[in-house]
Amino acid sequence: MRPFTISMLVLTLATVGCKNATQLVAPATPRAISGSCDLSIAPASAPAPTPPLVRQTDNGTCDLTPLGRVAFSGTLEINPVAGTQVGERTLTAANGDVLRMTSVGTSSLSAPGIVSFVATITFTGGTGQFANATGQARAEGLANMMTSKTAMQMVGTITYSPR
DSSP: OHHHHHHHHHHHHHHHHHHHHHTTSOOOEEEEEEEEEEEEEEOOOSOOOSTTOEEEEEEEEEEEETTEEEEEEEEEEEETTTTEEEEEEEEEOTTSOEEEEEEEEEEEEEETTEEEEEEEEEEEEESGGGTTOEEEEEEEEEEETTTTEEEEEEEEEEEEOOO
16 A cells, blocks of 8 residues: 555655646736837938838837836838838847837928827737737837937737746
8 A cells, every 4th residue: 555655755855846847837817018118210221222211220128017127139121201111129128038020100200300100010920928929009209310219108918928
């Protein structure tokens, strides 16, 4: 009988250990995301798309609740004649996890050299804790074409499994 009792004890401990291990990963629940980004517009390095399109690359940092300070990078294709923009962006957390996003929006010249924009950002997954991320946010801001700086605010909802 003794081997049976020890086997049951080991099985019970293993089951409890596995149950507790699965509780270490938080469930994916919708949560508010908000904050600001300070970006730099990189000089064009790739050939420009067919006119009137303009390709813009942005890099910088964002301070976003609940993600904290994250690195931002991405490209936009802007049609200044139509006042539209479409892009792909990423946020990289301090631990290296990447959150992928797409953006679609409008832009217009609000003062000489100053472009105001509004975009819908859609979270499309990523790596690590962002592997199955979903949600949307509204982004709006100003791009100063003379200083190559952009200030952006973001507000929305994101669903992911934080570690």
